[in-house]
Structure formats: C-alpha cells, structure tokens
Amino acid sequence: MEEKMKTEDKQLYAMRHSLAHIMATAVTTIWPDAKLGVGPVVDNGFYYDIDLGEASVSEEDFKRIEKEMYRVINAKQPFEHSNKPIDEAITWAQGSNQPYKEELLNDLKRAGTTLASDLDAEELGTITSGDSAVGEVSFYTNGEFTDLCRGPHVESTDKVGAFKLMRVAGAYWRGKEGNPQMQRLYGVAFATKEELHEHLRLLEEAKKRDHRKLGQELDLFVLSDLVGPGLPLFTPRGTVLRQELIRFSEDLQREAGYQAVWAPHMTRVELYKTSGHFDKYPERFDVSSVESTDEFMLKPMNCPHVAQIYASRPRSYRDLPIRYMETTTMYRDEKSGELHGLSRVRALTQDDSHAFVRHDQIKDEISAIMEMVKRMYAVLDLPLSVDLSFRDDSDNYFGEKSLWADAEKMLEDVAKDQDLDYKIERGEAAFYGPKIDIYISDALGRRWQCATVQLDYVQPERFDLTYIDQDNGSKRPAMIHKAILGSIERFLSVYIEHTAGKFPVWLAPEQVRVITVNQEDKTIEYAETVQQEATRLGLRAEVDNSNESVGKKIRNATLMKVPYTIVVGDKEIETNQVIPRIREDMIVQAGERPIGMNEFLKTVAHEHKARVTKTSL
RNA sequence: GCCCUGAUAGCUCAGUGGUAGAGCGCAUCCAUGGUAAGGAUGAGGUCGUGGGUUCAAUCCCCACUCAGGGCUCCA
Numbered sequence: 001m002e003e004k005m006k007t008e009d010k011q012l013y014a015m016r017h018s019l020a021h022i023m024a025t026a027v028t029t030i031w032p033d034a035k036l037g038v039g040p041v042v043d044n045g046f047y048y049d050i051d052l053g054e055a056s057v058s059e060e061d062f063k064r065i066e067k068e069m070y071r072v073i074n075a076k077q078p079f080e081h082s083n084k085p086i087d088e089a090i091t092w093a094q095g096s097n098q099p100y101k102e103e104l105l106n107d108l109k110r111a112g113t114t115l116a117s118d119l120d121a122e123e124l125g126t127i128t129s130g131d132s133a134v135g136e137v138s139f140y141t142n143g144e145f146t147d148l149c150r151g152p153h154v155e156s157t158d159k160v161g162a163f164k165l166m167r168v169a170g171a172y173w174r175g176k177e178g179n180p181q182m183q184r185l186y187g188v189a190f191a192t193k194e195e196l197h198e199h200l201r202l203l204e205e206a207k208k209r210d211h212r213k214l215g216q217e218l219d220l221f222v223l224s225d226l227v228g229p230g231l232p233l234f235t236p237r238g239t240v241l242r243q244e245l246i247r248f249s250e251d252l253q254r255e256a257g258y259q260a261v262w263a264p265h266m267t268r269v270e271l272y273k274t275s276g277h278f279d280k281y282p283e284r285f286d287v288s289s290v291e292s293t294d295e296f297m298l299k300p301m302n303c304p305h306v307a308q309i310y311a312s313r314p315r316s317y318r319d320l321p322i323r324y325m326e327t328t329t330m331y332r333d334e335k336s337g338e339l340h341g342l343s344r345v346r347a348l349t350q351d352d353s354h355a356f357v358r359h360d361q362i363k364d365e366i367s368a369i370m371e372m373v374k375r376m377y378a379v380l381d382l383p384l385s386v387d388l389s390f391r392d393d394s395d396n397y398f399g400e401k402s403l404w405a406d407a408e409k410m411l412e413d414v415a416k417d418q419d420l421d422y423k424i425e426r427g428e429a430a431f432y433g434p435k436i437d438i439y440i441s442d443a444l445g446r447r448w449q450c451a452t453v454q455l456d457y458v459q460p461e462r463f464d465l466t467y468i469d470q471d472n473g474s475k476r477p478a479m480i481h482k483a484i485l486g487s488i489e490r491f492l493s494v495y496i497e498h499t500a501g502k503f504p505v506w507l508a509p510e511q512v513r514v515i516t517v518n519q520e521d522k523t524i525e526y527a528e529t530v531q532q533e534a535t536r537l538g539l540r541a542e543v544d545n546s547n548e549s550v551g552k553k554i555r556n557a558t559l560m561k562v563p564y565t566i567v568v569g570d571k572e573i574e575t576n577q578v579i580p581r582i583r584e585d586m587i588v589q590a591g592e593r594p595i596g597m598n599e600f601l602k603t604v605a606h607e608h609k610a611r612v613t614k615t616s617l
Numbered sequence: 618g619c620c621c622u623g624a625u626a627g628c629u630c631a632g633u634g635g636u637a638g639a640g641c642g643c644a645u646c647c648a649u650g651g652u653a654a655g656g657a658u659g660a661g662g663u664c665g666u667g668g669g670u671u672c673a674a675u676c677c678c679c680a681c682u683c684a685g686g687g688c689u690c691c692a
Contacts, residue, residue: 169621170621301692335689336683518649
C-alpha cells in the first residue's frame with residue numbers, strides 16, 4: 001500500500017494517524033484507566049478502539065475530548081520515534097496497564113518481530129515493527145503519551161490539518177465476535193478546513209438522498225412490522241421502477257439469445273446438498289411440510305434449479321450455448337443487524353441468468369455479457385469499474401486447481417480484450433468459480449457492486465451435466481452465471497441515491513402531471529383527455545384537479561420530481577398548445593417554448609421509448 | 618447475532634410522574650385561483666408490546682419487537 005502512495009496521500013495518512021494518537025492522548029487524559037486497542041487510518045479519517053471498563057463514552061463527550069485534543073495540538077508536541085526490545089515493550093504494556101497492547105506484543109514476539117509485516121495487517125492494525133531492528137518494536141511518543149506504532153507521523157501535534165469527531169460505535173477486539181466489545185471513536189480529518197467542510201457537506205447531501213427517506217417521500221416502497229424486517233413492499237410508483245428496469249435487462253438478454261425460464265421459490269433440500277451449497281450456506285429459510293417428511297427450503301439462489309432444466313434431456317454440442325434467464329426472487333435469512341433499507345434485504349430479486357457453454361465458447365459468451373453490462377450502465381449513466389475475484393490458496397473452494405487457473409486466465413483475457421479498468425482481488429471468488437464483479441460509482445463517488453459474471457465448472461460436475469460432442473463422446477459444459485442489475489432492490493437503493501429521485505423519463509413513475517387551473521367541468525374534461533392520450537401513447541400521466549392554488553399544485557409536482565408538468569386552462573383549451581414545465585436536470589436548452597399538445601406527448605413518448613436522460617424540448 | 622441510541626397523530630417532530638401538543642397531510646366550507654405553500658373550521662393518538670416500581674406511568678426499571686449508527690457477515 002505505502003509504495004503506491006503519492007506524497008500528499010502519505011502526508012494525509014500521517015495526519016490522520018497522528019490524530020488517532022492525539023485522540024488517544026486526550027482519552028487517556030480524561031479517563032486514565034482507558035485500555036487502548038488499535039487506532040488505524042480509514043477512509044476519510046481515523047479511529048481508535050478503547051475500553052473504559054464499566055464506563056462508556058457517548059457522543060456528548062466529544063466536546064470534552066476535542067477540547068483536550070486541541071490542548072495537545074496547541075502544545076506542538078513533537079512525535080518522537082524509538083525502538084524497544086520486545087521484552088522491554090511487553091514490560092511497558094504491563095506497567096501501563098494496557099492488556100490489549102500486551103496481547104499484540106506477545107503475538108509479535110511469537111511471530112518473530114521481523115515477520116510482523118507479513119502478519120495479517122488488519123488483525124494487527126497499525127502495529128508492526130517494519131522499521132525496527134530484529135527483536136525490537138517501534139514506538140512513537142508525543143508529550144506524555146507513548147504508543148506502540150509503526151508510524152508514519154507528522155513532526156509535531158500541530159501539523160494535523162482539520163478534523164471532527166463523528167461517532168462512537170461498538171467493535172469487537174480484533175474484529176472477532178467472541179472477543180470483548182470495545183468502543184470505537186471515529187473521526188474524519190483532512191489537510192484543510194475547506195476539504196473537511198466539503199466532506200461534511202457531502203455527508204449532508206448523502207443524508208438528503210438516503211433511499212429510505214426518498215422511498216418514503218416519493219412513495220416508492222414501505223416496510224411493515226407485520227410483514228417483517230428486510231421484506232420491503234413496493235407501492236405502485238416503486239413497482240414501475242422495478243418493472244421498467246427488469247424490462248430493460250430482459251430486452252438486452254433477449255437480444256443476446258437468452259430464453260426465459262421459471263422455477264418455483266422452494267425446493268427439497270436435496271437439491272442444495274447435491275450442488276454443495278447446503279453446507280456453505282447456513283442463512284437459509286427452512287420450509288416444513290405437513291403432508292410429507294420431505295424437508296424444503298426457500299431458494300437462496302437460482303442456479304441449481306436452472307441446472308435441472310438443462311439436465312432434463314440429452315444435449316448436443318450443436319445446441320450450445322443454451323442460455324436461460326429468470327428475473328426471480330430469492331430468500332436469505334440475513335442476521336437482523338445486517339438488514340438495511342433496500343440494500344440488504346431478506347427477499348431479493350435478481351435479473352439472473354445461466355448460460356451452458358462448450359469450453360471454446362466461454363470467452364465469447366462472457367464478452368457478450370460484458371457488452372450487455374456496458375450498455376445497461378451507459379444508459380443509466382453510471383460509470384463502471386471491475387474487480388476480478390479470484391481464489392486464494394485456502395481450501396474453501398471446490399474443483400481442480402488447474403481448472404481454476406484456466407478459468408481465471410479466461411476472465412482476465414476478456415477483461416484485457418474489452419479494455420476494462422480492472423484489478424485482481426484474491427480470495428473473493430465464489431466457492432465454485434472465479435467472478436468478474438462490476439462496480440458502479442454513484443454521484444457522491446461511492447462504489448457499489450451490482451453486476452457479476454461467474455464462471456463455474458463445479459456445478460456442472462456436481463449435477464453431472466453433459467452434452468454429446470461431435471465425436472459422440474460425453475462432455476462437460478461450463479456454466480456462466482450473470483446478473484446485470486444484481487439485486488433489483490440493492491440496485492434501486494444505489495440508483496435512488498445516485499439520482500436523488502430525479503429519474504429519467506423512462507423510469508419516472510409519473511412522467512407527466514396535468515394541473516388544472518380551476519375546477520370547471522370543461523377544464524377537467526380537457527385535462528382528462530390529455531391524460532387519456534398520454535396513456536394511449538404508453539405514458540404514465542396523472543391529473544391534479546384538486547381544490548388548491550396553481551402555485552400549490554406546481555409545488556407538489558416539483559416535490560414529487562415529476563419530469564413534465566403542464567398547466568391547463570382556457571388558453572390551452574383554445575389553442576391546444578402548452579408550455580411544459582421541465583424538471584431542471586433534463587433541460588439542454590434554456591427558455592420556454594410553446595408546443596402543440598399532441599407534439600409534446602409524442603416527444604415524451606419517444607424519449608420514454610429511447611430511454612434518454614435529457615430532453616429535446 | 619453483538620455494542621450504542623431511539624420508538625408520541627398518516628409524515629416530520631416538541632413535551633410531561635397526575636392519561637397530550639405543533640407543522641405538514643386528511644375532511645368540510647369559503648375563495649375560481651395562471652407556474653414552488655390562499656383562508657377558515659374539523660376529524661384523527663391504549664404515547665411500540667408485555668411486565669415491574671408507585672396512590673398514580675406515555676415519562677422511572679426490566680424484557681421483547683422494530684428502527685437508526687457501528688462491528689461481524691454478504692455464496
């Protein structure tokens with residue numbers, strides 16, 4: 001990591017890391033009994049894990065801690081590096097009553113201190129002894145506070161830029177569930193005040209765009225205690241979004257030769273015992289039968305089911321590739337604390353597909369899938385980046401190593417051919433094969449995994465899938481799993497926040513709102529005629545003839561982020577022309593232009609069909 | 618699952634050991650209004666659920682459920 005860092009990144013890293021020490025200095029000043037865990041740098045800031053025993057820190061204490069931190073900063077204490085022999089370091093930890101540090105040091109000693117940098121960096125946090133001599137560990141001291149630490153640090157405590165303590169959270173010691181839980185104090189930090197303010201502004205913006213808030217405001221989905229956690233219900237408006245996205249995905253797949261199939265949402269558990277998923281997947285919903293002794297489960301994925309369709313009859317090499325698609329819901333019993341709005345749910349819908357291919361067809365098939373992915377996200381205006389998720393040396397994977405190497409090479413070849421911006425992640429593969437994981441970056445610069453392509457030699461083996469080759473021999477096909485949107489629910493959570501609810505016309509639940517100037521019969525009649533014509537053209541239009549002022553009705557349409565609003569009264573009835581009010585993000589040329597009502601509707605219908613983001617009006 | 622915080626009207630939230638309030642929304646009426654909030658009146662709450670303390674609990678205590686922030690996990 002360090003060797004790739006630019007100078008300014010290094011400087012910022014040192015600032016954040018130094019702030020972690022300064023915060024620990026402040027905390028140990030206020031609570032002298034505080035036991036310290038680790039205090040590393042994270043995205044945008046730093047944290048320190050502390051254990052106050054019976055006491056606890058709350059966010060109300062932040063003022064006090066920050067005040068103490070400023071005292072340390074203003075004292076301009078130099079950061080001084082020193083090395084201690086390991087045994088002396090352990091004595092230090094015992095003497096200063098720091099059991100967590102002592103544990104780390106004992107581990108370092110056991111591993112041989114010079115090996116420290118090869119240990120799991122996360123497990124050890126910042127603590128390694130990379131810069132120290134054999135048998136010694138590295139320390140940094142500022143003023144009265146000394147900490148086991150590899151550095152780097154700024155020269156003195158006043159050179160740390162701008163920071164703010166953000167929150168306190170629980171965290172297990174060394175990230176292991178069985179370990180004692182400590183309190184993690186998070187802060188954000190930047191080189192300048194301006195950057196800090198910009199970051200805080202982004203957080204505010206993210207809060208405003210939170211899909212749970214917008215889902216409520218725009219009437220897209222609801223949660224019901226009676227239905228249960230992690231089981232969102234979609235309103236008519238939210239369902240439009242789902243269906244339009246699914247239609248787009250299925251259109252792309254149909255063009256690429258995929259055929260729709262359908263599988264029930266539950267199965268005998270034997271299916272999953274055969275596929276090998278059963279033991280790897282404890283988060284399943286069991287379903288019991290009153291009528292038989294069979295054990296059932298809800299499907300947590302779709303591949304084993306679809307494999308049975310392939311297996312239902314003999315296949316010839318001439319038949320391949322066989323491509324099945326199914327947009328279907330699967331059920332995963334996520335732990336309650338892991339659920340989050342639409343992004344982590346217990347019933348998730350995927351635009352799933354499985355292609356059964358000969359070995360010589362794999363590359364072309366994966367390339368074709370990547371083309372679909374690129375088209376989808378170009379239309380959705382979301383930039384992509386790609387991880388190749390490969391296996392590591394552990395034995396968590398099924399299948400022969402040579403096949404894996406072969407499969408991984410094939411995925412990398414496709415990534416190269418397609419000129420994808422990719423990096424390789426070892427240890428991130430599925431147990432049955434390597435993956436191409438596609439990430440999208442949203443308007444706030446956050447990165448999310450949605451689409452995935454997975455190459456699988458294991459399930460064809462487990463289900464004994466075959467085809468007859470030209471030499472009349474029985475051969476094993478490969479299976480290619482893919483989802484373009486991934487989970488529709490998770491995709492929507494990202495997309496709602498990306499667009500802040502300002503959906504392009506083709507996705508907007510309501511595309512045109514017709515506002516009446518008064519409640520006279522002829523006005524309402526005219527508005528309804530416009531709505532009917534819009535519906536005839538395949539558009540989604542609503543009439544607002546409520547007993548409110550025009551200003552109020554405009555405001556309501558604006559708040560609902562409706563792309564086009566038209567106001568109708570005597571003028572429009574007479575001329576059959578309107579000046580549409582266009583949502584500002586879609587406007588290319590400024591200025592209001594009158595347009596014939598029919599031409600207006602036809603233009604919107606065209607924009608809907610072409611799935612464009614901007615308007616020609 | 619674990620730690621911390623929370624739950625009061627459809628929504629956003631104030632408040633109190635002596636059974637409740639605002640704004641928005643909703644309903645009715647007046648106003649017939651021309652591009653981001655016209656006016657008046659009214660309905661609407663077992664204060665998340667169960668237990669405990671108390672003469673008395675929406676408020677204090679405990680448990681549970683759900684939600685939020687994290688941890689862990691995400692085939």
